Amino acid sequence: MKEKFKYIGKSIRKHDVKEKVTGKIKYAGDMKLGGMLYAKMLLSDAAHANIINIDTSKAEALKGVVKVFTHRDVPKNYYNSHKWYKGVDFPRDELILTEKVRHVGDRVAIVVAKDMETVERALSLIKVEYERLPVITSIEDAMKEGTTYIHGLSNKAFEKTIKCGDSSQILKEAEMVFEDVITTPKQHHAAMETHICVAEQDSFGNITVWSPCQVVFQVQLIIAEALDIPLDNIRVIKTIMGGSFGGKGQPILEPICAFLAMETGKPVQLITDRTQSIIGMRSRNASKICVKTAVDHEGKILARNIDADIDIGAYYTNGSAVPMAMGKKSFRMYKIKDQTFNGRSYFTNTVVGGACRGYGSPQIHAATEINIDNIARGLHMDPAELRLKNFVKPYDKDPTGGPDLGNARVIDCVERGMKVFKWKKKRSKAKAKGRFVRGFGMACAVHGNGYHGAYPDFITMTMRITNDNAVVLKSAIHDQGCGTVTTMKQIVGEVLDIHPDKVIVPQADTAFSPYDSAGTQASRVTFVCGGGAKKTAELAREELIAKSSVILDCKEDNITIKDGFIWNVEDEENKFTFGEMVVKIQNELEEDIEVTHTYKSPANPGVYAVNFVEVEVDRFTGLVKVIDVLAVHDIGQAINRDFVEGQIQGGAHMSIGLALSEEIKIDRMGRVGTLNFSKYHIINAPDMPDVRVELIEEGEALGPFGAKSVGEVCAAATAPAIINAINDALDINITDLPATPERVLKAIREKG
Amino acid sequence: MKLEFIVNDKHEIIDVYPGERLLDALRNKLGLTSVKEGCGEGECGACTIIMDGAAVTSCTILAMQAKGKEIITTEGLEKSGELDILQESFMKNGAIQCGYCTPGMLMSSKALLIKNPNPTKEEIKRAIEGNLCRCTGYTKIINAVLDAIER
Ligand code: FES
Ligand code: FES
Numbered sequence: 001m002k003e004k005f006k007y008i009g010k011s012i013r014k015h016d017v018k019e020k021v022t023g024k025i026k027y028a029g030d031m032k033l034g035g036m037l038y039a040k041m042l043l044s045d046a047a048h049a050n051i052i053n054i055d056t057s058k059a060e061a062l063k064g065v066v067k068v069f070t071h072r073d074v075p076k077n078y079y080n081s082h083k084w085y086k087g088v089d090f091p092r093d094e095l096i097l098t099e100k101v102r103h104v105g106d107r108v109a110i111v112v113a114k115d116m117e118t119v120e121r122a123l124s125l126i127k128v129e130y131e132r133l134p135v136i137t138s139i140e141d142a143m144k145e146g147t148t149y150i151h152g153l154s155n156k157a158f159e160k161t162i163k164c165g166d167s168s169q170i171l172k173e174a175e176m177v178f179e180d181v182i183t184t185p186k187q188h189h190a191a192m193e194t195h196i197c198v199a200e201q202d203s204f205g206n207i208t209v210w211s212p213c214q215v216v217f218q219v220q221l222i223i224a225e226a227l228d229i230p231l232d233n234i235r236v237i238k239t240i241m242g243g244s245f246g247g248k249g250q251p252i253l254e255p256i257c258a259f260l261a262m263e264t265g266k267p268v269q270l271i272t273d274r275t276q277s278i279i280g281m282r283s284r285n286a287s288k289i290c291v292k293t294a295v296d297h298e299g300k301i302l303a304r305n306i307d308a309d310i311d312i313g314a315y316y317t318n319g320s321a322v323p324m325a326m327g328k329k330s331f332r333m334y335k336i337k338d339q340t341f342n343g344r345s346y347f348t349n350t351v352v353g354g355a356c357r358g359y360g361s362p363q364i365h366a367a368t369e370i371n372i373d374n375i376a377r378g379l380h381m382d383p384a385e386l387r388l389k390n391f392v393k394p395y396d397k398d399p400t401g402g403p404d405l406g407n408a409r410v411i412d413c414v415e416r417g418m419k420v421f422k423w424k425k426k427r428s429k430a431k432a433k434g435r436f437v438r439g440f441g442m443a444c445a446v447h448g449n450g451y452h453g454a455y456p457d458f459i460t461m462t463m464r465i466t467n468d469n470a471v472v473l474k475s476a477i478h479d480q481g482c483g484t485v486t487t488m489k490q491i492v493g494e495v496l497d498i499h500p501d502k503v504i505v506p507q508a509d510t511a512f513s514p515y516d517s518a519g520t521q522a523s524r525v526t527f528v529c530g531g532g533a534k535k536t537a538e539l540a541r542e543e544l545i546a547k548s549s550v551i552l553d554c555k556e557d558n559i560t561i562k563d564g565f566i567w568n569v570e571d572e573e574n575k576f577t578f579g580e581m582v583v584k585i586q587n588e589l590e591e592d593i594e595v596t597h598t599y600k601s602p603a604n605p606g607v608y609a610v611n612f613v614e615v616e617v618d619r620f621t622g623l624v625k626v627i628d629v630l631a632v633h634d635i636g637q638a639i640n641r642d643f644v645e646g647q648i649q650g651g652a653h654m655s656i657g658l659a660l661s662e663e664i665k666i667d668r669m670g671r672v673g674t675l676n677f678s679k680y681h682i683i684n685a686p687d688m689p690d691v692r693v694e695l696i697e698e699g700e701a702l703g704p705f706g707a708k709s710v711g712e713v714c715a716a717a718t719a720p721a722i723i724n725a726i727n728d729a730l731d732i733n734i735t736d737l738p739a740t741p742e743r744v745l746k747a748i749r750e751k752g
Numbered sequence: 753m754k755l756e757f758i759v760n761d762k763h764e765i766i767d768v769y770p771g772e773r774l775l776d777a778l779r780n781k782l783g784l785t786s787v788k789e790g791c792g793e794g795e796c797g798a799c800t801i802i803m804d805g806a807a808v809t810s811c812t813i814l815a816m817q818a819k820g821k822e823i824i825t826t827e828g829l830e831k832s833g834e835l836d837i838l839q840e841s842f843m844k845n846g847a848i849q850c851g852y853c854t855p856g857m858l859m860s861s862k863a864l865l866i867k868n869p870n871p872t873k874e875e876i877k878r879a880i881e882g883n884l885c886r887c888t889g890y891t892k893i894i895n896a897v898l899d900a901i902e903r
Binding site for chain 2 (some may be wrong): 011013014016017018020021022024025026028029116117146170189190191192193194241242243245260273274480481482483542550642645646650651652653669676678679682684685686688690691
C-alpha cells in the first residue's frame, strides 16, 4: 500500500456491521407498522393464457381477509419498470395485474389480510379459469414466422447494429475464421432477502414507501406512472438491503404496494416467497451468441462478427438496454478495426429479464472469451499470449465513438496474473489420464463506470459540518451491502482529513435527499457518486478554510487542517475541532458551513477483470470442481481493500454458478422446474474455492483518488475462464452454459 | 396451543396455532427478527437457530416441536453486553455484506464450535454448507470462523 493516503485504501469496517452481527438491524420484512396489513400475490401457473374468470368469493369470505384484487380492480396505466428518469421512454407493456398472462409467474391477483396465515389460506381458495394459448419458450420459436405473438405483431422486441469498419468483407476473404455459438441461461439473482415492500398513506393522501431498492427516484416515478398520481405525493425510503444484484433494481412490488395502501387506507406489507422471487421478479436474460473471428497466423484478430439473440422473457423492461450494453463491451477489450455487433431481443413466455450484476457483460464475455480460447487452440497458441497481441492499450479510443477507455490496464492484469498463477508452468503440464483431470483456463472482461456518454449521469450532494463536530453528507445513495456508505465516509474523511467515523452519510429518501440521476446502477457509485463526494468535500473544505481565516484573523494560506483539527499555522497552541470552529462561525459570523454541489460525471473509462482458474473434472460423473481462482482487477485505486475483495469474491460466486450449476429451467409448456433452492443450485461453501485477489492500482485520473468500479465486472470473467479450463482439461468444446455434469459427459462421449 | 420452551436463556410461554412454523413463532411472537426467511424449505439456512445444541432450520420445524427445548438465536449470543467471539471476528474479517445470511451463519458456526472447538477448514465448510450467501463467496466468513478459533 502506498502511504499517500490516510483513509483511502484502508479496510475500515462497514458502518452497520455491528447492527447486522447482532441481528438487530431491521430489513423491510422486519418492519411492523401500527395496524399493518399483509399482502401476497397470486402468480400465474399458466405460461400464456387469457383469464376467463377469477372466482375470489371463497377467499373473500374468509375471516380476516380485507380484500382480494384482480385485474378488474386495478388502474389500467401501462408502464415500463425499467424507466428511471423523465425524458427516457421504453415500450410500456406492464400492468399491476393482468388479464392476459404471459409467463408462469405473471401477476393474477393479490390478497390483503390481517395476518400472513390468512393471506396464504385465501390465496389457495382463488380459482382461476384460463383459456390457454400456444407457448413460446425459446428464441428459435420466438423467431418463427407466423408463430404466436406475445405482444403486438412480432416477437422481436429490439434490434440494433453497432459497427466499426467493414468486417463482413474481411471475414469472407480470411484464410482462418473461428466460429462458435455460445448459449447462456436465465439466472436468478438469489439475493437471500426475497422481494418485499411496505407502504402507507397518511391523512393528507401522501404515500410513503419503504423498499430495499437501488434507485429511489425511479421507484417514485414508476409508482406515479402506474397509479397516475402526482410524483411529489410519493415518498420513497430505501431500507436495509438484503441483497439485490440488480434484481431489486426495477420497481416491481412498489407500485403494487402503494396501490394497496391507498385502497385499504392501512399500512401494507407486500411479501414474496422464494418461488415468487424466482418466477415473478426479474432474471438475467438468456442469450445465444454467434461469434465469428478472422485471425492471421500470428494470432492477430483481423475482424469479428457477433450476432447476439437475447431472450428477454415476457415483458420488455430493459430489452433494448441489455443488447446495447453487450454490444458496447465488444469494442472495448481487443483492438479490432473491423467489427460488427448485431443484437436482437425476443419476447418469450418465460421469466422477465432485467438488470443482473454485469448487465450483459457475463453473457457477451462468455461468448467472446470462449471463442478466443478456441482460436488459440486452433493456432496452437497460448491463449494468454494470443490475447496480449490484441488488447487495447491505456488511453485508446473507443472505435465506435463511445467514451474513451481511460487508463485501461488489462495488459497489466494478464501479465501479473500469469506470474502469480504460474500460468505457463501449469498450462504446460501433461494432462492426467485417469478419472480426475485438471484443466487451466483464463478469461477477461470489461465493464463501465456509469452512464456518461449515454444517459444523464450526475448527483447532487449537500455537505454540512455541524457544531458538534460531524460532517454530514446528504445524498441519494443506496448501500446494497457492498459498503457504499463507508466508501463515502473514507472519501470525505480523506479530503477533510477527519476520521471517517465523524462522517455521517444518510441514505436515499426522496423527501430529503438531493436528486440523483441514476441511483445504484451501471457500476457508477464509486466512480460518480464517490467523485461527487470528493468534490463536495473539497468545496466544504474551501468554505471552512475561508471562514476560519476570518475567525482566526489570518490569511487562508495560514490555515492548517489535520486529523480533524483546524488552526492558524502561526498559532500552534490554539487548535480547534471542526465543531468548535463551526460554533465560532455560527456565533461570530452568523454563517454556516454548508455546500451543495451537482457533480456531473466527467468520463466513463473501461474497467478490466482477468480471471485464471484451475478446475478438476471427473471423467466418470462429469462433475467439475473449481480448485483455484485468481482474479486480477484493474481497479484504478481501491477505496476500501476489504470491500473490493468482498465484491470480487461474491462476483466470482455468481459467475461460478453461471458456469456450472445455475439455470432457471423452463420446459416447452413454459413451466418452471427450478422453483426453489433445492432445484436451483447456487454454489455453497464446500464447492466454493478461495478466490485470490490481485489489484492493479494505476489510478484513473478522473475517478475519486484514482478509483474505478468493481461490483459488476467481477461477475463476468470467472464463468468463461472455467469453461475454458474444462475445455482445456478434456480437449472438448463446451459452449453451452452452465456446464452441467450431463453436458460435460455428453461432450466427453462425442469426443470419443 | 401453549408452547413452553427456553429461548436465549429465558423461559417463554407463548400461544401458537397448529401448523405454525417455529420461524414464525420466534419472529412474530417473540420479536426475534434475526431469524430470517430466505426459502421456507430448509435450503438456504437464513432461518438457522440452535436447538438443544444443534443447528436446525426453523422454517422446517413446527413451533410445537420446540416444546421443552432450549433455543438460541443470534439475539442470545451477546452475553451481558459482550459480543460473542464469533460476532467479533465476523466484523473484523469483513464477513458481512448485506447481512441477511449472517445470523444463520453465526448459528451454524456456533453450533459447530459448541461440539468441536477446534474444527478444520473443511469441517467449517461442511457446517455451513446449508447456509447460502450470495454476497461474499464465503471466503471471509470461513476466515472469520478460523480467526475466532484462534482467539
Ligand atoms: S428459510 Fe429456512 S432454510 Fe431457508
Ligand atoms: S452477506 Fe448477503 S447473503 Fe451473505
